[in-house]
Structure formats: structure tokens, C-alpha cells
Amino acid sequence: xxxxxxxxxxxxxxxxxxxxxxxxxxxxxxxxxxxxxxxxxxxxxxxxxxxxxxxxxxxxxxxxxxxxxxxxxxxxxxxxxxxxxxxxxxxxxxxxxxxxxxxxxxxxxxxxxxxxxxxxxxxxxxxxxxxxxxxxxxxxxxxxxxxxxxxxxxxxxxxxxxxxxxxxxxxxxxxxxxxxx
Amino acid sequence: xxxxxxxxxxxxxxxxxxxxxxxxxxxxxxxxxxxxxxxxxxxxxxxxxxxxxxxxxxxxxxxxxxxxxxxxxxxxxxxxxxxxxxxxxxxxxxxxxxxxxxxxxxxxxxxxxxxxxxxxxxxxxxxxxxxxxxxxxxxxxxxxxxxxxxxxxxxxxxxxxxxxxxxxxxxxxxxxxxxxxxxxxxxxxxxxxxxxxxxxxxxxxxxxxxxxxxxxxxxxxxxxxxxxxxxxxxxxxxxxxxxxxxxxxx
Numbered sequence: 001x002x003x004x005x006x007x008x009x010x011x012x013x014x015x016x017x018x019x020x021x022x023x024x025x026x027x028x029x030x031x032x033x034x035x036x037x038x039x040x041x042x043x044x045x046x047x048x049x050x051x052x053x054x055x056x057x058x059x060x061x062x063x064x065x066x067x068x069x070x071x072x073x074x075x076x077x078x079x080x081x082x083x084x085x086x087x088x089x090x091x092x093x094x095x096x097x098x099x100x101x102x103x104x105x106x107x108x109x110x111x112x113x114x115x116x117x118x119x120x121x122x123x124x125x126x127x128x129x130x131x132x133x134x135x136x137x138x139x140x141x142x143x144x145x146x147x148x149x150x151x152x153x154x155x156x157x158x159x160x161x162x163x164x165x166x167x168x169x170x171x172x173x174x175x176x177x178x179x180x181x
Numbered sequence: 182x183x184x185x186x187x188x189x190x191x192x193x194x195x196x197x198x199x200x201x202x203x204x205x206x207x208x209x210x211x212x213x214x215x216x217x218x219x220x221x222x223x224x225x226x227x228x229x230x231x232x233x234x235x236x237x238x239x240x241x242x243x244x245x246x247x248x249x250x251x252x253x254x255x256x257x258x259x260x261x262x263x264x265x266x267x268x269x270x271x272x273x274x275x276x277x278x279x280x281x282x283x284x285x286x287x288x289x290x291x292x293x294x295x296x297x298x299x300x301x302x303x304x305x306x307x308x309x310x311x312x313x314x315x316x317x318x319x320x321x322x323x324x325x326x327x328x329x330x331x332x333x334x335x336x337x338x339x340x341x342x343x344x345x346x347x348x349x350x351x352x353x354x355x356x357x358x359x360x361x362x363x364x365x366x367x368x369x370x371x372x373x374x375x376x377x378x379x380x381x382x383x384x385x386x387x388x389x390x391x392x393x394x395x396x397x398x399x400x401x402x403x404x405x406x407x408x409x410x411x412x413x414x415x416x417x418x419x420x421x422x423x424x425x426x427x428x429x430x431x
Binding site for chain 1: 192193196197198224227228230231232233234235236237238239240244245247248249251252253268271274275286
């Protein structure tokens with residue numbers, strides 16, 4: 001990479017990437033479920049992104065690009081490989097309506113308030129990583145289905161299917177946990 | 182629209198991903214189907230809860246500084262005049278795009294708030310017990326909220342007006358507790374919502390507007406966000422709003 005001496009040049013990697021730091025870290029921690037691994041993951045992501053920044057296509061989605069690097073880094077890590085081996089075998093990804101079970105919200109969902117935040121966080125952490133990541137990208141990062149599809153590298157129909165299954169699984173888990181309270 | 186079809190589309194609807202025509206059809210269905218409206222409300226509450234619970238982990242300042250030092254001052258690529266011009270053009274497009282995206286997001290957020298309020302309004306009126314404190318007396322309704330919502334408020338005297346107070350209940354919007362009052366004029370019922378002003382993301386207009394076929398007026402006063410919501414004529418919404426504004430000043 002060539003370095004310009006012009007101090008006024010726009011668009012440094014730092015200017016684009018550092019505002020995403022907090023949210024990338026949050027996502028990394030949810031994936032790795034461990035502070036040290038999350039820090040390693042974020043550090044590696046920034047190093048890889050900086051190295052590959054010359055190939056980043058202006059006009060495309062920088063945020064999705066960063067998340068994609070982070071996610072790929074995670075999936076090739078030891079924790080990531082282990083996590084992807086526990087994917088439900090019956091995962092069918094043919095569309096939003098594919099094998100969605102227990103999709104009816106229950107009154108228990110109404111009980112999810114601040115007092116139950118720990119319970120909900122535990123339920124999110126227990127989701128299979130493929131469900132957890134799309135749910136967090138949708139609800140926390142407020143990504144569109146297209147952005148999630150770009151980040152995860154799957155068709156929009158698969159995003160919708162995984163989201164639907166993630167929500168159903170989360171509701172079932174929360175219901176079970178509330179039953180035990 | 183059948184309930185099964187509506188419920189299959191609810192998640193995409195609440196995610197703001199349903200195409201315009203389907204969204205309008207589902208809107209219409211939710212206004213007439215209390216069960217689906219209640220279902221939508223439950224899903225919205227779960228979405229809000231996940232958003233809050235999901236923003237869980239924060240990096241340490243030391244780690245932030247460490248990464249920033251590692252990448253600080255690394256330029257994007259070498260520039261020449263052509264690149265600068267091209268980049269300037271790109272920047273204009275990017276800024277316009279970002280601005281447009283930001284405004285779209287704000288608009289979407291506001292539409293979600295209207296949608297949630299519509300759900301609260303419809304599902305409350307559809308309920309067998311729409312209010313938790315049943316009284317036409319403002320001196321009964323107001324004290325009932327003490328200790329239930331983190332603020333106090335005044336309610337207007339309704340003598341010599343067409344309005345009646347039916348009662349109130351505690352409600353939540355984006356996990357913020359608020360007061361939901363039901364007023365009646367002729368055979369129509371109007372919801373009045375009061376939330377702390379910090380209710381984030383509100384971008385509504387300060388005058389009566391039409392949202393999701395309901396008429397809405399909203400304003401802030403004494404640290405509270407007021408939203409008056411109903412299917413009555415705009416003049417009635419305005420009259421009730423004026424009464425509330427006057428009482429808040431007293």
C-alpha cells in the first residue's frame with residue numbers, strides 16, 4: 001500500500017473502522033462467549049481488514065464487510081469450528097416458512113422485562129451460533145435482511161428462515177426457563 | 182387477510198421488510214383482528230427485549246486504545262488528482278446515501294413507534310378489561326398511577342366538554358413504562374399515552390397527523406411525551422390535546 005504525505009486525505013481506515021469498534025466487540029463476544037477470545041477476534045479482524053482495505057470496493061457496505069471478516073475469522077477459529085459442529089442437523093433452509101415450529105408467541109414473552117434480562121441473555125447465548133448471529137445482526141445491529149445476507153453469505157430466504165427459527169427457539173427456551181423460576 | 186397468513190408475515194412486518202402492498206394489507210388486518218394485534222404486540226416486546234439484552238458487552242478503554250494505536254494514521258491508498266476528484270464525487274454520493282439511509286431509518290423507527298402505539302390502542306380496546314383503574318374521576322385515576330410510573334401528571338377537568346374519562350392502565354413502549362388513559366367522545370375511544378420525554382427516536386410532527394389511518398397529536402411538556410391517538414376527527418384530537426396541555430400548565 002502506498003502512503004500519501006497529504007494529511008488532508010479523506011477516508012482513512014481508522015475513520016471508517018473505529019466507530020464500529022464497540023458493536024463489533026459486542027458481536028465478537030456473543031460469538032466467542034469469552035472476553036479474551038473476543039479481544040483476539042476483534043484484533044485479528046482489524047488487522048485483516050486493514051491489510052485488505054485496498055481491495056475494499058468503495059460504494060459497497062463497509063459495515064457488512066467488517067462483520068463478514070469478523071465472522072469468517074471466528075468460524076475458522078477453534079471455538080468457531082467447535083460451535084459450527086453443533087448445528088442442528090435438521091436445519092432446512094428453503095425459505096422463511098421452512099420447518100418453523102412453535103412459532104406462536106406466548107404470554108410468557110410479555111414477562112420479559114428488565115428483571116428477566118439475565119434469563120434472556122442466557123437464552124440467546126444458548127442458541128446455535130447460526131441462529132444467534134442472525135438474531136443479533138437483526139435485532140441489535142438493526143441490519144436489513146439484505147445486509148445480513150451479505151454478512152453471513154447466504155440468500156435472503158435463508159436469513160428469514162434462520163431468524164424465524166431463532167425466534168421460535170428463543171421463545172421456547174425462555175418459556176422453559178420461566179417455568180423453572 | 183386470514184390470521185394464518187398475517188401471522189406468517191408478522192416478523193417481516195415488524196422488521197420493516199414487508200413490501201408496501203403486503204404491509205398495508207397486514208396493517209388493515211391488525212386493525213380489525215385483536216388476536217393478531219396482541220400477537221404483534223408480544224413480538225414487538227420480545228424484539229425490544231432482545232435489543233436491550235443483546236447490547237451486553239463493552240470493550241475496555243485499554244483494548245480500544247490498543248487497536249486504535251495499531252491502525253492509527255494508516256491511509257487508505259495513494260491519491261492523485263483523478264483519485265481526489267473521483268473520491269470527492271464518491272463522498273458526495275456516500276454522504277447523500279448515508280443521509281438518506283439515516284433519514285429512512287429515523288422514519289422507519291417512527292413508523293415502528295406509531296405501529297406499536299396502534300397495537301397498544303387496538304389491543305387495549307379489544308380487551309375485555311381495557312383499563313386497570315375504572316373511573317371517570319380524574320382525582321381517582323391520577324393517584325392510582327402513583328408508584329406505578331416514574332412521573333406525575335395532571336388531568337383536565339372535563340365538565341362542559343364532550344369528553345369522558347373511562348380509566349387508565351400502565352403500559353410500556355420500548356421498555357419504558359408509561360400511562361395509558363382512555364377517553365371517550367360520543368361512541369369513539371381515544372388513547373392518551375404519557376411517557377418520559379427521554380422516549381428515544383420520536384420524530385413525530387407537533388400537529389395532528391394521520392398515521393396508519395389513526396389521527397395522532399404528540400408534544401412534550403414538563404418532561405413528558407404526550408401522544409393522543411384515535412380514530413376520531415382531527416378536531417376532536419386537537420380539542421382533547423388542548424385540554425391536556427392546559428391542565429399540564431395548571
